Amino acid sequence: MRLILLGPPGAGKGTQAKILVDTYGIPQLSTGDILRSAIAAKTPLGLEAKAIVDRGDLVSDAIVNGIVSERLDAEDCKPGFILDGFPRTIAQAEALDQMLVDKGVKLDAVIEIKADADELVRRVIQRAKESGGARADDNEEVLRKRLGVYQEQTAPLVAYYAEGGLLKTVNGMEPVDQVTAAIKAAIAH
Numbered sequence: 001m002r003l004i005l006l007g008p009p010g011a012g013k014g015t016q017a018k019i020l021v022d023t024y025g026i027p028q029l030s031t032g033d034i035l036r037s038a039i040a041a042k043t044p045l046g047l048e049a050k051a052i053v054d055r056g057d058l059v060s061d062a063i064v065n066g067i068v069s070e071r072l073d074a075e076d077c078k079p080g081f082i083l084d085g086f087p088r089t090i091a092q093a094e095a096l097d098q099m100l101v102d103k104g105v106k107l108d109a110v111i112e113i114k115a116d117a118d119e120l121v122r123r124v125i126q127r128a129k130e131s132g133g134a135r136a137d138d139n140e141e142v143l144r145k146r147l148g149v150y151q152e153q154t155a156p157l158v159a160y161y162a163e164g165g166l167l168k169t170v171n172g173m174e175p176v177d178q179v180t181a182a183i184k185a186a187i188a189h
């Protein structure tokens with residue numbers, strides 16, 4: 001099973017990815033998590049990415065494409081993977097298409113998790129409280145920036161994957177278990 005979870009910050013991509021990992025026995029591949037680990041470990045990648053992530057901008061396509069390409073070669077991605085937070089631009093989607101061609105594999109589905117902006121702000125502020133400020137980009141100002149970046153750079157991927165016949169949309173405003181059920185039903189059809 002090879003899936004992409006698409007949706008704005010706070011839509012529930014990470015939450016759903018973690019549940020689907022158990023369901024399908026395949027890894028979650030979160031470019032945000034990989035970048036945050038690199039930032040915490042102060043690796044060269046982390047030092048380069050920190051200011052960009054903290055202000056809610058996108059790290060360059062070249063950097064994230066490199067991260068994903070390397071990660072997809074790992075043994076645990078052989079049976080499949082759940083991409084969470086990648087691709088985020090058309091250029092990343094095109095790079096991913098090429099990576100998959102090179103590996104001789106295909107995506108099964110792209111799941112768009114939809115949620116309205118007010119609910120996203122509420123959730124991310126809640127996440128910031130619960131995590132004790134662990135994410136520098138989880139505050140209202142940076143979140144609004146990230147939502148704007150999503151609309152501009154990532155939302156065009158909805159049409160991109162709809163054209164490819166891969167897009168399934170679920171309502172991310174429902175409770176977590178209902179969203180999971182909707183995703184599983186969408187994948188099964």
Ligand code: AMP
Binds near residue numbers: 009032053057059
């Ligand atoms: P996320 O955890 O997916 O919300 O990502 C947190 C931050 O990491 C984003 O706001 C970006 O700064 C950076 N990031 C994560 N994934 C990508 C990506 N695919 N392309 C560019 N930047 C990314």
